[in-house]
Amino acid sequence: MELKEKKGALLISLIVLLVVFVALIAIGNVIVIGDKISNISPFLSFVFYAIVVILIVWAIVLPCIRVVMASPLGGFNTEDLKSLSPIEMTKFIRDLRKRIHLSHEEERELRLGKDRKQIVVKILNRRHEEMERVVKDSAVTNFTITAISQNGTFDFISSMAINLRMISQIVRKLGVRPSYTQLFQLYASVLSASLVITTLDDMLDDIDYGEILGSLGVVGGQVVKIAVPSLTNGLMNALLTLRVGYTTIKYLEVGKRSFDKSEARKWAIKSARKQVLTVGKEGMGQIAGKIKQGVSEL
Numbered sequence: 001m002e003l004k005e006k007k008g009a010l011l012i013s014l015i016v017l018l019v020v021f022v023a024l025i026a027i028g029n030v031i032v033i034g035d036k037i038s039n040i041s042p043f044l045s046f047v048f049y050a051i052v053v054i055l056i057v058w059a060i061v062l063p064c065i066r067v068v069m070a071s072p073l074g075g076f077n078t079e080d081l082k083s084l085s086p087i088e089m090t091k092f093i094r095d096l097r098k099r100i101h102l103s104h105e106e107e108r109e110l111r112l113g114k115d116r117k118q119i120v121v122k123i124l125n126r127r128h129e130e131m132e133r134v135v136k137d138s139a140v141t142n143f144t145i146t147a148i149s150q151n152g153t154f155d156f157i158s159s160m161a162i163n164l165r166m167i168s169q170i171v172r173k174l175g176v177r178p179s180y181t182q183l184f185q186l187y188a189s190v191l192s193a194s195l196v197i198t199t200l201d202d203m204l205d206d207i208d209y210g211e212i213l214g215s216l217g218v219v220g221g222q223v224v225k226i227a228v229p230s231l232t233n234g235l236m237n238a239l240l241t242l243r244v245g246y247t248t249i250k251y252l253e254v255g256k257r258s259f260d261k262s263e264a265r266k267w268a269i270k271s272a273r274k275q276v277l278t279v280g281k282e283g284m285g286q287i288a289g290k291i292k293q294g295v296s297e298l
Contacts (some may be wrong), residue, residue, distance in 0.1 A: 014184050059161035063168035064187070070177040089116055096120070097177025100127070119270030124250035128249070131170045136275060138166035139238040147234030156194055159237045163190045163244050170248045178251035186248060189246050193240045199234065231280075237278045242272035 034052075037046035084092060093110060096102075102110070106123055113119045141164045146155045167186060171177045178186070246268040254264070 022106050030233070039230065055161075060164055062205065062210040063165045066168050067171050067177050067183065068180075070171050081120060081200065084117070089120075093120065127173050128253075131173050131245075131249050131252075134166060134169045134173070135242060135249070136279060138169075138245060139161055139279040140282045140286065142241045143234040143238035143279055144286050146237040147230045147283060148287060153155065154234060155197075155237070159194050159197070159240070160190060163194075163241055166241060166245055167248050170245065174252055176252065182251045186244060186251075187245070188245055190276060191242070193244075194237075197236045234283060235276060235280050238283065239272055239276045242275050242279065246271040254266070 034045050034049055037048050079090070081089070093116065102123070106119075109119045110116065142159055145162070147156050149155050149158070156234075164187075167190075177183065247264060250264040250267055
């Protein structure tokens, strides 16, 4: 028991260090912008820093704290419910009520329904659909923001914030979290992948598309130079969000007791690939809608 507690404390420390590292990277990039603003007005610089601190706490620190403070889960595979005795089922439902907010309809079904196991399965399946919706919506948001933005620093910070808040929202759907080891792997994956994507985005910006596609001319080359890196960056960030989101769902479904890391990674990647083009299409639709709205207001 003592060894387990020490391991848990070590993993919590590693997660905290990882979150602090992410916050420091964000703050370091923001300071550069703040210095430029201070040359214009010290007061505006102060306001800028205050807003940034609030956003970092709201978008990065608080979501991580909510996740770490949640109760761990041993898996919520609905197949496991079949083996529960009536007493165990009563305890499971009591714990479920403590963890998540049940609608009035769900509460009524649990009170009046004859087959409680089937009702609980329906509730868990509904939460699974809600978690998948969170993942898809987060991926569309990440695609839209990073495809429009032409700033690598902003892309990195916004992508990190979107992914960390997504993990928090998924966890809140069930009121429980993955193990500390799994959380550390998730956060490390978000950080490392975001850094790689930012580096690749910088490399794409350095490519001279006008020279490669000379037949398009100067204007065509400039359009391609803006469009290709933006869309590629948006799709890569969306793919990252989908993969992290589906991995989180898989962690919650199977828990660590029957967790197969290789199988979970393959499932998450496969699920992400299935959705990424749909996410890109929806993101492009949102971008087109914003452009149309902006033109109509001119």
